[in-house]
Amino acid sequence: MLSVENVNLHYGAAQALRSVSIEAKMGKITCVLGRNGVGKSSLLRAITGQHPVSAGAIAFNGVILGGMAPYRRAKEGIGYVPQGREIFPLLTVKENLETGYAPVKRGDRSIPEDVFNLFPVLRTMLGRRGGDLSGGQQQQLAIGRALVTRPRILVLDEPTEGIQPSIIKDIGRAIRYLRDSTGMAILLVEQYLDFCRELADHVYIMDRGAVVHEGPPETLDTVEARRHLTV
Numbered sequence: 594m595l596s597v598e599n600v601n602l603h604y605g606a607a608q609a610l611r612s613v614s615i616e617a618k619m620g621k622i623t624c625v626l627g628r629n630g631v632g633k634s635s636l637l638r639a640i641t642g643q644h645p646v647s648a649g650a651i652a653f654n655g656v657i658l659g660g661m662a663p664y665r666r667a668k669e670g671i672g673y674v675p676q677g678r679e680i681f682p683l684l685t686v687k688e689n690l691e692t693g694y695a696p697v698k699r700g701d702r703s704i705p706e707d708v709f710n711l712f713p714v715l716r717t718m719l720g721r722r723g724g725d726l727s728g729g730q731q732q733q734l735a736i737g738r739a740l741v742t743r744p745r746i747l748v749l750d751e752p753t754e755g756i757q758p759s760i761i762k763d764i765g766r767a768i769r770y771l772r773d774s775t776g777m778a779i780l781l782v783e784q785y786l787d788f789c790r791e792l793a794d795h796v797y798i799m800d801r802g803a804v805v806h807e808g809p810p811e812t813l814d815t816v817e818a819r820r821h822l823t824v
């Protein structure tokens with residue numbers, strides 16, 4: 594289980610996270626919902642080690658992550674799919690996938706068959722440059738690259754952003770398959786309410802840097818929850 598406890602995060606004098614506490618359990622999909630700018634990406638930066646926290650504790654399956662560099666966190670099993678995908682445009686699809694080898698022991702450096710079973714388009718495009726792929730294909734590639742790192746938790750930053758509905762469905766199916774077949778934890782942050790409602794086992798809502806609601810997805814229909822999600 595990933596546990597985030599009372600985390601604060603600052604950019605200079607501006608506070609982006611205010612005593613945020615969440616849990617993401619193994620074998621479950623946890624979704625953090627919120628409008629633009631409420632601190633969702635900052636929460637993932639704190640978890641992946643891309644930005645230091647100013648207070649609080651983060652642990653994954655009992656290992657305290659505080660102060661650990663991002664690549665060490667990847668070795669601990671934290672797989673990250675960043676917002677905007679961050680595909681290397683001039684590397685081929687195969688080379689992009691192979692960048693996921695960095696935190697993996699030599700003997701495990703292969704592309705898991707699941708990557709191609711979940712996203713067959715990647716197999717047909719192995720020799721193409723990452724920059725030539727559509728946005729949806731790049732999102733699939735970014736998830737594939739994270740799977741190459743053999744994660745025990747997959748952390749996704751707005752995987753549906755700017756993506757056509759048919760590929761959103763494929764991504765939802767892939768996330769469900771990964772939860773059910775591998776027992777990994779999945780933590781995703783989203784603005785797309787329906788995607789979360791369909792997928793999540795547990796939902797948090799953030800507003801202005803803080804968690805303001807928590808519960809199973811059915812609770813998203815309450816007036817209180819909706820108040821924090823409508824602009």
Ligand SMILES: Nc1ncnc2c1ncn2[C@@H]1O[C@H](COP(=O)(O)OP(=O)(O)OP(=O)(O)O)[C@@H](O)[C@H]1O
Nearest residue numbers: 604607609627628629630631632633634635636676
């Ligand atoms: N590098 C930075 N320097 C200064 N302020 C930042 C930085 N990154 C984010 N912020 C601010 O921190 C707050 C939270 O931003 P964050 O990106 O975490 O929100 P978000 O919920 O992920 O939004 P989005 O959906 O737009 O990505 C915002 O007010 C944002 O302007």
